[in-house]
Amino acid sequence: MSSLRRRLFLILLTATGLIWLSAVAWIGLVSRSELEHVLDTRLQEAARMVHSLVMAGDGAAAAFPETEPALAGSYERQLSCQVWSFDGRLIARSSGAPASEMASDREGFADREVNGETWRVYTIVDAQKGIRVVVGDRVGLRDRLVLDLIAGLAVPAVLVLPLLGLLIWWSLGQGLRPLRRVAADIAARDGEDMRPVTPEGAPSEIRPLIGALDGLFAKVEAARRHERDITAFAAHELRTPLAGLKTQAQVALAAPDDGTRQQALKQILLSVDRTSRLVRQLLALARLDSGSPGRIEEVRIGDALREVVDAMPHRSDVAVDIDPALDDALRALDREALQLLLRNLHENAVQHAREGGRVRWSLAGDGRSLIVEDDGPGIADDEMELVRQRFYRGKGARVSAGTGLGLSISDQSAARLGAKLHLGNRADARGLRVEIRFPPGPPGHG
Secondary structure, eight states, X not given: OOOHHHHHHHHHHHHHHHHHHHHHHHHXXXXXXXXXXXXXXHHHHHHHHHHHHHHHSSSHHHHSOOOOOOOTTOSGGGOEEEEEETTSOEXXXXXXXXXXXXXXXXXXXXXXXXXXXXXXXXXXXXXXXXXXXXXXXXXXXXHHXXXXXXXXXXXXXXXXXXXXXXXHHHHXXXXXXXXXXXXXXXXXXXXXXXXXXXXXXXXXXXXXXXXXXXXXXXXXXHXXXXXXXXXXXXXXXXXXXXXXXXXXXXXXXXXXXXXXXXXXXXXXXXXXXXXXXXXXXXXXXHHHHHTOOOOEEEEEHHHHHHHHHHHSOOOTTOEEEEOGGGGGEEEEEEHHXXXXXXXXXXXXXXXXXXXXXXXXXXXXXXXXXXXXXXXXXXXXXXXXXXXXSTTOOOXXXXXXXOOSOHHHHHHHHHHHHTOEEEEEEOXXXXXEEEEEEOOSSOXXXX
């Protein structure tokens, strides 16, 4: 399992090491350039000093004293001096200077190969006395000085790096402590505890995570509360038809004549229909709540509506009119969600229609809206939005078999299709008018 602390530790330690190495390399380059400049300046000053001594003496050889032998590690003792005549004679040299000629033909700085070693020399040409004064040092010595400087920077880095690693590891542990507190808080809870996670002093970096967890807990609690409501409602609603079934079955068994028995059997059928409708609506509600998308396909609205109407048991005293224009209306949408919407709206309209009434399905003039109208009692204006809620039954409803789920399921199905459900009473104040307004893009015509 990947560890956030270990990952951050490696990133920080690697970044710190790279920065330190980059700094050492940069300091080395800059120091070498500065060191070259300083040492060249010292060569130039030393050459001028030797030349001034030669100019002040009676003779070139007598004016140049012997120097002490060079000591290892002392740059001052590593400077070597030579004085050459124009005819190629070595007039004088320091004890550490090579016997081979270091002087160049021209005055100034030059790199010379002497006895297999590279020397950096500065030459002064004195035409009046016919001599060349040369002061130089080994390039290898300069390289050693730069390496000593870099080592002086790198060695402490190597020694301090483990200590720095321990400090980074401890600091990460302290920084990640709020996460451990949140994890411990959640781990200590039972399955019923959905309180928000609110650790004190939580840093801003983990607040989005805590907010997401609180949002998840709220959604889980809402889903559980919804399931409890549905379970309680289903238990309550099923108890009534089941009790009615038992009562009517007892009446049918004890009926003294066929008329009473037939009436009891009809009531049993009504109770079975009501129970079947409730179970079907609860299953539809569960599918909608699951949020699983359906398959999009080209659907002819008229055909889908007729399938729904033909599959449903309907009242013999209620007529159903379907506008022929719906047979040519085509839309690409979720067929299952459309049929669920049409079934619940049609069932609601048929059940609330008056005796000898009529349910009408039509297409609006703009081709974007599907309209269903009944001639039932309608809905009071103050209840027009309440009827969209689950388990709410309008006070003016005349049908006792309603479950209060039909319009709620219709509303959710319309939302799945990207449509809007508009409820209103008919202009003549007789019955309900429901308009399904589809999104832009009118149906095609075949």
